[in-house]
Amino acid sequence: MKNFFIVLAMKALHLGLKIMGKNGGNFLGKLAYDWNPNIFKYFKIDCPIIAVTATNGKTMTNNAIGYVFKTAGKKVISNTEGNNMETGILSTILKNCTLTGKVKADYLVFEVDEGYVPVVFKDLKLDTLVVINFFRDQLDRNGEVESLILKINEFLKNYSGNLVLNNDDPNVARLGHANPNNENVFYFSVDKYEHATTNMKEAGEGKFCPFCNTRIEYQYYQYSHIGKFECPQCHYGNNNIYRTAINIDLKNKCFDVDNTTYHIRFNSIYNIYNFTAVIACASLYKVDTEIVKKALSEFVLNNGRLEELQVHNIPTIINLAKNPTGANVSLRVLNEDNDEKELLFVLNDNMADGFDVSWIWDINFDNLNNVTRIVTSGTRAFDIAIRIKTSGYTPAKIEPYLNLEEAITNLYKTNTKKYVIANYTSLQSTRKEILKYSEKKL
Amino acid sequence: MKELKILYLYPDILELYGDFGNIQVLRYRLEQRGFKAIITPYSIGDLAPNFNDYDLVFAGGGADQEQSILAKDLIQYKDNIQQAVDDGVFFLLICGAYQLFGKYYKGVEGNIIPGLEIFPYYTEAINDRKKRCIGNIVIETTLNNIKTKVIGFENHGGQTFDVNTPFGDVLFGNGNKFGDSKEGFFLNNVIATYLHGPLLSKNPELADYIIKYCLDRKYNENITLSALDDSFESCVREQLLDRFLKKL
Numbered sequence: 001m002k003n004f005f006i007v008l009a010m011k012a013l014h015l016g017l018k019i020m021g022k023n024g025g026n027f028l029g030k031l032a033y034d035w036n037p038n039i040f041k042y043f044k045i046d047c048p049i050i051a052v053t054a055t056n057g058k059t060m061t062n063n064a065i066g067y068v069f070k071t072a073g074k075k076v077i078s079n080t081e082g083n084n085m086e087t088g089i090l091s092t093i094l095k096n097c098t099l100t101g102k103v104k105a106d107y108l109v110f111e112v113d114e115g116y117v118p119v120v121f122k123d124l125k126l127d128t129l130v131v132i133n134f135f136r137d138q139l140d141r142n143g144e145v146e147s148l149i150l151k152i153n154e155f156l157k158n159y160s161g162n163l164v165l166n167n168d169d170p171n172v173a174r175l176g177h178a179n180p181n182n183e184n185v186f187y188f189s190v191d192k193y194e195h196a197t198t199n200m201k202e203a204g205e206g207k208f209c210p211f212c213n214t215r216i217e218y219q220y221y222q223y224s225h226i227g228k229f230e231c232p233q234c235h236y237g238n239n240n241i242y243r244t245a246i247n248i249d250l251k252n253k254c255f256d257v258d259n260t261t262y263h264i265r266f267n268s269i270y271n272i273y274n275f276t277a278v279i280a281c282a283s284l285y286k287v288d289t290e291i292v293k294k295a296l297s298e299f300v301l302n303n304g305r306l307e308e309l310q311v312h313n314i315p316t317i318i319n320l321a322k323n324p325t326g327a328n329v330s331l332r333v334l335n336e337d338n339d340e341k342e343l344l345f346v347l348n349d350n351m352a353d354g355f356d357v358s359w360i361w362d363i364n365f366d367n368l369n370n371v372t373r374i375v376t377s378g379t380r381a382f383d384i385a386i387r388i389k390t391s392g393y394t395p396a397k398i399e400p401y402l403n404l405e406e407a408i409t410n411l412y413k414t415n416t417k418k419y420v421i422a423n424y425t426s427l428q429s430t431r432k433e434i435l436k437y438s439e440k441k442l
Numbered sequence: 443m444k445e446l447k448i449l450y451l452y453p454d455i456l457e458l459y460g461d462f463g464n465i466q467v468l469r470y471r472l473e474q475r476g477f478k479a480i481i482t483p484y485s486i487g488d489l490a491p492n493f494n495d496y497d498l499v500f501a502g503g504g505a506d507q508e509q510s511i512l513a514k515d516l517i518q519y520k521d522n523i524q525q526a527v528d529d530g531v532f533f534l535l536i537c538g539a540y541q542l543f544g545k546y547y548k549g550v551e552g553n554i555i556p557g558l559e560i561f562p563y564y565t566e567a568i569n570d571r572k573k574r575c576i577g578n579i580v581i582e583t584t585l586n587n588i589k590t591k592v593i594g595f596e597n598h599g600g601q602t603f604d605v606n607t608p609f610g611d612v613l614f615g616n617g618n619k620f621g622d623s624k625e626g627f628f629l630n631n632v633i634a635t636y637l638h639g640p641l642l643s644k645n646p647e648l649a650d651y652i653i654k655y656c657l658d659r660k661y662n663e664n665i666t667l668s669a670l671d672d673s674f675e676s677c678v679r680e681q682l683l684d685r686f687l688k689k690l
Contacts, residue, residue: 362460386644389674
């Protein structure tokens with residue numbers, strides 16, 4: 001009875017918020033969870049629940065999976081706004097359930113914060129878990145990557161649902177061994193792309209085999225520690241692959257899986273991994289290939305994930321980078337573009353960013369391709385300026401501004417193409433400031 | 443051309459917090475002045491280095507699991523390292539490396555990782571795994587008789603005891619233990635500290651102290667380093683000292 005009243009109260013509150021024009025974020029979930037942490041048990045969900053977790057690429061993959069199902073005409077409930085902790089997921093369910101806790105949909109698709117998978121799915125039955133990557137991320141907030149992986153591994157020991165794993169990340173593929181009796185483990189992989197390297201180019205994790213501590217060997221690295229690897233001692237990594245992406249063509253934004261060519265709207269290697277995970281997931285639910293093709297050819301995310309804008313006719317590409325790998329893959333996209341360009345890097349050190357900005361030294365700023373000027377901003381504008389200077393970039397071409405508006409105005413004093421990299425809390429303010437500048441009469 | 447030979451220990455393992463930044467800053471400040479930086483990495487499986495062949499030895503901090511793997515490797519060089527320290531080779535040791543050069547590290551479960559016992563301090567993990575000294579930190583140290591503020595970031599569970607010659611006085615942050623007034627360990631030719639990552643990037647005086655020490659020792663002189671354009675560094679110091687010390 002208690003849960004009924006919680007749901008009733010949250011529904012009323014949601015209605016009130018709606019009337020006031022507010023979305024509420026994870027506010028409803030927070031209230032309900034504080035009231036009863038076992039409330040997840042109350043919901044009656046008959047459809048499959050699919051969850052996506054990763055350090056980078058959760059929102060992209062989650063929303064793309066949801067979009068594929070929607071394109072197939074299914075009813076999908078999903079936390080597309082990125083509220084991915086237990087309270088955010090609870091909010092999404094509360095907004096979409098009946099008073100008796102029934103959730104009517106064909107699929108529930110959730111992105112879940114790496115640390116919250118065991119919490120959310122303690123009482124919710126998970127049908128498929130997709131795991132894409134683990135990178136170092138805000139170490140002062142999250143702790144070492146290893147402890148996160150161990151938590152998920154522990155959860156998976158008693159899990160026998162579908163497990164879709166990136167076989168090119170040694171930290172992810174190891175989860176396939178968590179429950180030796182689970183026959184529903186599906187690995188995906190991406191074939192070597194043209195900018196893959198024989199040595200690791202950017203900071204990465206997982207140098208030693210998690211099973212025998214031997215140093216892992218790589219045939220090649222795609223980016224960071226993602227690549228074709230195997231343990232020379234116990235052959236960890238040598239798995240049967242369920243879906244592999246081949247013929248990666250970033251210039252034409254396409255790749256092949258099982259003799260089908262998929263066109264996408266993004267040109268980065270890490271998104272090929274995200275979309276291969278989407279394809280693997282869609283085929284587990286037998287979605288027609290033509291529908292997946294169509295969905296992926298249309299799918300975009302206009303929230304600062306490789307978002308392309310025209311600002312007074314100056315092409316501008318904005319990308320979020322909240323950790324070294326995020327920044328390194330953003331620079332990969334920049335370096336793979338031969339056009340002349342200028343870079344804006346915005347770095348904040350607010351609570352949600354992590355207070356420690358040491359991670360910027362794990363960003364590879366060497367040999368930037370045709371970057372003629374760099375503007376830096378955010379609460380740590382000078383830190384990032386020093387970082388870039390030390391990598392060998394001419395200091396006279398670096399302009400730090402603590403004030404974001406000033407930084408944007410100065411960024412657009414030339415007509416050169418712009419790349420914008422912003423970390424977590426700086427992303428939306430940077431986007432807003434750019435859009436504001438874009439609407440300004442010059 | 444004058445040169446400094448730098449031994450970079452376990453660059454592929456002790457690299458959790460961007461510690462490579464220190465090597466890059468040293469190289470940058472040497473090269474800007476026309477000196478050469480020869481950086482030799484050493485990691486598990488490589489040929490044994492002779493520590494006396496180098497002017498500067500650098501080691502950073504790593505993940506817990508990986509750190510215990512390399513502790514076993516490093517201990518085979520104990521005598522050689524002791525000799526190099528006694529001979530005056532400069533050692534810059536961050537976080538995990540700081541702990542490893544002491545007597546021992548006692549983990550949460552009471553397990554002991556033996557240290558190199560080069561220095562008399564020891565470290566014990568705090569019982570509560572979730573409690574760590576995390577945050578921005580400012581200390582005051584004395585370099586060549588000049589008081590200097592050093593800005594950094596600390597993130598350690600280990601509490602280090604029995605340090606007789608600390609690196610500096612804590613002005614903001616924790617230090618060797620929770621709420622300590624002292625941070626790190628300092629000898630003429632050794633700086634061991636919890637200020638992790640790119641410590642030298644915000645502290646050009648400290649970087650130059652190390653460079654001067656190494657050049658003076660190697661070439662038996664009293665060099666005056668030419669000034670570099672440190673305008674970004676000055677800005678960041680002014681901004682952060684104001685922000686952190688004003689809170690007090």
